[in-house]
Amino acid sequence: MGSTLILVLVVIAGFSFDFTNGFHDTANAMATSIATGALKPKVAVILSAVLNFAGAFISISVAATIAKGIVSPKVLVGGDGLELVLAALIGAMTWNLITWYFTIPSSSSHALIGGVIGATIVATASSDVNWHNLVQTVIVPAILSPFICAGVAALGTYMAYRLIRRLGQKEARTGYRYGQICSASLVSLAHGTNDAQKTMGVISLALIAHGDISAVNFSVPLWVKLGCALSIALGTASGGWRIINTMGNRITNVESPQGFAAESSSAAVILASSYYGYPLSTTQVVSGGVLGAGLGKKVDSVHWNVIGQMLSAWVLTMPGAGVLGGLAWAIADLFGAHANAGAIVICLLAAAGAFGLWTLAQRNKITPEDLDRTNVSVVEEAELAGVPPAVAAA
Amino acid sequence: MAILATAYINWSALWKIVLVSLIAGAGVVIVFGFLLLGVKIANNAKSGGREWAGYVLSGICGFFCLAVVAAGIYAILNKPVSKKPAPKKTAAALIAPSYKSTT
Secondary structure (H helix, E strand, C coil): CCCHHHHHHHHHHHHHHHHHHHHHHHHHHHHHHHHCCCCCHHHHHHHHHHHHHHHHHCCCCCCECCCCCCECHHHHHCCCHHHHHHHHHHHHHHHHHHHHHCCCCCCHHHHHHHHHHHHHHHHCCHHHECHHHHHHHHHHHHHHHHHHHHHHHHHHHHHHHHHHHHHCHHHHHHHHHHHHHHHHHHHHHHHHHHHHHHHHHHHHHHHHHHCCCCCCCCCCCHHHHHHHHHHHHHHHHHCCHHHHHHHHHHCCCCCHHHHHHHHHHHHHHHHHHHHCCCCCEHHHHHHHHHHHHHHHHCHHHCCHHHHHHHHHHHHHHHHHHHHHHHHHHHHHHCCCCCHHHHHHHHHHHHHHHHHHHHHHHHHHCCCHHHHCCCCCCHHHHHHHCCCCHHHHCC | CHHHHHHHCCHHHHHHHHHHHHHHHHHHHHHHHHHHHHHHHHHHCCCHHHHHHHHHHHHHHHHHHHHHHHHHHHHHHCCHHHHCCCCCCCCHHHCCCECCCEC
8 A cells, every 4th residue: 555645646646637638638629719719718718617627527437547458457556556656647747748838739648648658667567568459449549530530620621611602701600600619618528528537537546546445336536526627627727828829720720610610520529439439539639620621621721840740749649658657657766665755756856847848938928819819800711711802791 | 451450440430430420520510501501591581481491491400400419418428338337346447447538
């Protein structure tokens, strides 16, 4: 049974990870709504925060934990289980902050899985990782899902623009702005459901390993549910403006029909996959949706250099978080029998790293005011997209 | 190559996901466009019949869109793992009964 101090650190790290998950992934749901001026940035993130909070309480089950069948269960509930979970959370959180600093959307869950795998390999052996399951349940979906969503979004966008010719620019774009709010809300709700519960599972596991709650007739304690829901909601409300900017403005110049197509396609792919038991990364799906929305209008409207950066981050997420998780474990392990000291040191190092990245990010800070497009009318949006003024006003 | 892929890809689930995504994703975008078209027809109508036709088109399309949203919420509430009977809870089983949709 691990020490109480390490358990407290795991809980704090779990809530902190949920916080980073919230601000890192707000972009998934709200970036296109902000980019098209459908919602003011602050209104968008508050709406997303409320839905993430609500989502955390829907369909509660221990199912939404981590790495099913990927890491041997005995590793996480063994004597060093608490330290290993702590190292994994620190690895994942640090990777989230690094990608946030570089303004690249990446999967928080892949980071968490990477952290667990990295810490497990360093702590025990690579034989404790089920590589086949890793490929089947994580890597293959990660490769396929953006393509599926991009295809669906491209088709939706193409058809939407054909309809706009009959509808008139002004009415269509106004209508699609309203539609975007609904589709983005659904993505936020799905995100809260999946991601907050994942951390609930991690913290509950730590509580079981510590002997605070029983593994028989198990239920997630209310304070854990509340803590995770609040953490992800607060993280979301704090607004990950840097990644919202990438998702909403840098992949392609999103217009309201494209935003609606991207969000609807993402919601459809995420929820269909969730229902049929096929795991996905919300970040990658939404990124695929935005890419598809760009392709559906005009192929050369997509900024391929940004796509290249995102692909690199996706490929590097699991290994990167794995290295950080493994490193965190290795540093903690240097203290040998003084496990408490090791745990405190890796937490302090992670906090210092987070502070350093935050300080660096202040140099080229992106504010909600920079992203606010609600003052851009639908007519101006159409004109900016190259539509002649007379047609845009029609 | 195909055999190798089959070992890793659940084709049965995949085609369902693609089909549902096409209907609910691209389908909603198209149907929502027709909803807007119906409103436009109704607003610009010079005769009562045309106005009604516009509203009927909008109503049908709006119903489809709402149905898709309802289906989405149903999917959130009824994840496959929630349907399974609860197994005997052991610490090992709690490690990760499922790796769900992620972010």
